[in-house]
Amino acid sequence: MQTEKCTSCKAPLxxxxxxxxxxxxxxxxxxxxxxxxxxxxxxxCQKCGYEGP
Ligand SMILES: [Zn+2]
Ligand SMILES: [Zn+2]
Known part of the structure; x- marks a missing residue:
C-alpha cells in the first residue's frame, strides 16, 4: 500500500x-x-497547476 503525501507540504499522510x-x-x-x-x-494541483484554498 502506497503512502500518499500532502499536496501542499509534501508531508506523508x-x-x-x-x-x-x-x-x-x-x-x-x-x-x-x-x-x-x-x-x-x-x-x-501537480497535474494542471490549479491553485485553491
Ligand atoms: Zn500538509
Ligand atoms: Zn488539476
Whole structure:
C-alpha cells in the first residue's frame, strides 16, 4: 500500500485527519494533511497547476 503525501507540504499522510478530494479543474486527487487544513494552506494541483484554498 502506497503512502500518499500532502499536496501542499509534501508531508506523508501518516496521521489521521487528512482529506482527499478531486481537483475542481482536472479531477486529479488532491491530498491535504490535517495541519494544512487547519491553517488553510493553499494547494497547487501537480497535474494542471490549479491553485485553491
Ligand atoms: Zn500538509
Ligand atoms: Zn488539476
Amino acid at each position: 501518516s496521521e489521521p485527519g487528512w482529506t482527499k478530494f478531486a481537483c475542481p479543474k482536472c479531477g486529479e486527487p488532491i491530498y491535504r494533511c490535517h495541519r494544512c487544513r487547519h491553517q488553510s494552506i493553499p494547494y497547487t
